[in-house]
Amino acid sequence: MKLAVTGKGGVGKTTVAGTLARIFAHRGSIVYAVDADPDANLASAVGIDAEAAEAITPISGMTDLIRERTGSEPGSSTPVYKMNPRVDDLPASLSTEAHGVRLLRLGTVKKGGGGCICPESALLKSLLVHLMLNENEVVIVDMEAGIEHLGRATARGVDAMLVVVEPGRRSVQTAGAIVRLAGEIGIARILVLVNKVTESDTDFCDSLGDEFEVIGCLPLSEEVRRADLNGKAPFDAAPAFVSEVEAVLGKIEKALGI
Amino acid sequence: MKLAVTGKGGVGKTTVAGTLARIFAHRGSIVYAVDADPDANLASAVGIDAEAAEAITPISGMTDLIRERTGSEPGSSTPVYKMNPRVDDLPASLSTEAHGVRLLRLGTVKKGGGGCICPESALLKSLLVHLMLNENEVVIVDMEAGIEHLGRATARGVDAMLVVVEPGRRSVQTAGAIVRLAGEIGIARILVLVNKVTESDTDFCDSLGDEFEVIGCLPLSEEVRRADLNGKAPFDAAPAFVSEVEAVLGKIEKALGI
Numbered sequence: 162m163k164l165a166v167t168g169k170g171g172v173g174k175t176t177v178a179g180t181l182a183r184i185f186a187h188r189g190s191i192v193y194a195v196d197a198d199p200d201a202n203l204a205s206a207v208g209i210d211a212e213a214a215e216a217i218t219p220i221s222g223m224t225d226l227i228r229e230r231t232g233s234e235p236g237s238s239t240p241v242y243k244m245n246p247r248v249d250d251l252p253a254s255l256s257t258e259a260h261g262v263r264l265l266r267l268g269t270v271k272k273g274g275g276g277c278i279c280p281e282s283a284l285l286k287s288l289l290v291h292l293m294l295n296e297n298e299v300v301i302v303d304m305e306a307g308i309e310h311l312g313r314a315t316a317r318g319v320d321a322m323l324v325v326v327e328p329g330r331r332s333v334q335t336a337g338a339i340v341r342l343a344g345e346i347g348i349a350r351i352l353v354l355v356n357k358v359t360e361s362d363t364d365f366c367d368s369l370g371d372e373f374e375v376i377g378c379l380p381l382s383e384e385v386r387r388a389d390l391n392g393k394a395p396f397d398a399a400p401a402f403v404s405e406v407e408a409v410l411g412k413i414e415k416a417l418g419i
Numbered sequence: 420m421k422l423a424v425t426g427k428g429g430v431g432k433t434t435v436a437g438t439l440a441r442i443f444a445h446r447g448s449i450v451y452a453v454d455a456d457p458d459a460n461l462a463s464a465v466g467i468d469a470e471a472a473e474a475i476t477p478i479s480g481m482t483d484l485i486r487e488r489t490g491s492e493p494g495s496s497t498p499v500y501k502m503n504p505r506v507d508d509l510p511a512s513l514s515t516e517a518h519g520v521r522l523l524r525l526g527t528v529k530k531g532g533g534g535c536i537c538p539e540s541a542l543l544k545s546l547l548v549h550l551m552l553n554e555n556e557v558v559i560v561d562m563e564a565g566i567e568h569l570g571r572a573t574a575r576g577v578d579a580m581l582v583v584v585e586p587g588r589r590s591v592q593t594a595g596a597i598v599r600l601a602g603e604i605g606i607a608r609i610l611v612l613v614n615k616v617t618e619s620d621t622d623f624c625d626s627l628g629d630e631f632e633v634i635g636c637l638p639l640s641e642e643v644r645r646a647d648l649n650g651k652a653p654f655d656a657a658p659a660f661v662s663e664v665e666a667v668l669g670k671i672e673k674a675l676g677i
Contacts, residue, residue, distance in 0.1 A: 169428060169429065169458060170427060170428005170429045170430075170564035170565065171427065171428045171429015171430065172428075172429065175589075198565070199565060199566055199567050199570075200427060200564070200565035200566045200567075200593050200596065202589050202592065205588075269566065269596070270566045270567055270569055270570035270596075270600060271570075272570070272600070272603055273569050273570070273572060273599075273600035273601060273602070273603030273604035274569075274570070274571075274572035274575070274603060274604045275570050276570050276571070277535060277537050277540075277567065277570055277571050278567055278570065279535050279537065282535075305565065305567070306428035306458070306564045306565055307428065307456070307457060307458035307563065307564055308457055308458045308527065308528045309457050309458075309528055309535065309536055309563070309567075311528055311531050311532075312457075312528035312530075312531070312532070312533050312534050312535055312536065313532075313534070313535050314531060314532035317532070329644075329647055329648065330463075330647060330648060330650060331433075331460050331647065334460065335458050338458065338527070338528075341531075342528060342530070342531035343531060344531070345530055345531030345532060346531035346532045386587075389587055389588060389589065390587065390588060392588060
């Protein structure tokens with residue numbers, strides 16, 4: 162399965178993506194977790210410390226590879242993409258394994274004025290489209306906040322998109338835009354996960370069902386907040402939250418017929 | 420003064436930018452508020468209802484203009500920018516005034532797979548660099564979440580950048596990246612504003628002073644949360660918050676020698 166996690170900034174995309182990756186790995190799946198947010202932090206949500214994360218070669222750092230496969234200089238504002246870059250052999254050279262999760266990073270913005278991330282996004286798009294998975298393999302992509310990646314169609318190759326929302330109008334507006342745009346790039350299933358729900362928000366959670374295919378509602382978690390402040394992965398430090406995400410994962414698999 | 424408001428998604432950039440715009444307008448300044456986030460919502464933070472906001476022509480919707488001024492099709496992934504687009508005459512045709520604020524929008528991603536926002540960002544960059552302001556004129560730009568805009572150097576032309584952070588490691592990591600990258604594109608002053616501070620976070624606020632030029636700490640505001648849920652601008656519905664932002668603005672002006 163290839164799953165992209167999306168949503169407005171701050172809703173908990175990375176927390177959800179990192180926890181899902183660890184749950185799959187714990188079950189024995191082979192997991193590729195892809196950090197596609199240039200303002201990157203999936204590593205810490207998976208439980209890889211900052212130094213080890215820095216040592217991973219990001220896709221954006223593979224200058225020769227991007228030039229060869231996309232026909233563009235990384236960071237160039239004049240990319241001319243080759244239509245079918247070969248990507249079959251990329252994962253092994255780009256990933257680092259920890260906690261049973263193979264982490265890939267799109268990479269960050271290295272230099273002010275250094276350019277956009279269009280060439281890197283094109284490479285990731287090809288990777289997601291062309292990657293052939295065995296039954297026991299899972300790809301989870303933590304997308305950049307917001308909606309620009311949908312203009313680029315970076316996640317076109319995924320089987321499903323999980324849109325995280327939190328109580329509040331703005332993240333729901335973003336979710337509405339994501340659902341529409343993701344449909345336009347041909348993503349088959351788009352599920353909405355509500356996060357940070359307090360007791361006073363139960364109506365909010367229910368009301369979203371009219372507009373979206375809501376797959377679950379996760380509670381606002383003090384455990385998760387503390388894990389973040391202490392630099393721990395939720396999987397290692399927030400057991401109640403992990404149980405909730407496991408239950409949601411069961412519903413996702415049922416919805417997708419897995 | 421040209422001021423760009425930046426930060427990780429969800430920290431309150433838009434709330435701060437919209438409130439600053441209204442405060443300046445209330446004082447009698449001529450205010451241009453630019454929504455440069457494709458996942459846009461500055462209009463509602465200024466107090467313009469969704470229908471009126473939709474009626475504004477976004478920069479990205481000005482197809483002919485972008486083609487003429489940047490030499491690129493909007494949404495094209497192969498932009499070839501002209502170095503010096505003429506932008507002096509843009510604001511009047513692109514802005515709509517409400518509550519004394521002239522609102523401009525970069526525009527959103529209209530179609531899944533429709534392309535990146537590089538050409539639009541190039542136009543906005545030129546606009547910010549070339550716009551000549553009189554003493555009583557202010558430009559406030561609500562930047563997209565995260566750091567990709569710094570690779571594009573969209574905000575190169577501003578006099579100062581206000582980086583909003585909230586208590587928590589991740590928004591501080593983002594702020595660190597923003598400060599470094601903004602320095603690289605030559606932004607003269609980079610000020611940090613802490614938002615959503617609770618009583619237990621006072622140490623957090625103090626500790627940031629070692630790393631950043633902290634200009635103020637705004638409290639977590641139930642007023643603002645309620646205003647957002649009710650679709651009201653904080654300026655109209657959260658008077659205590661507005662007073663706090665006014666105090667911060669005084670400090671910003673002092674820091675910038677205005």
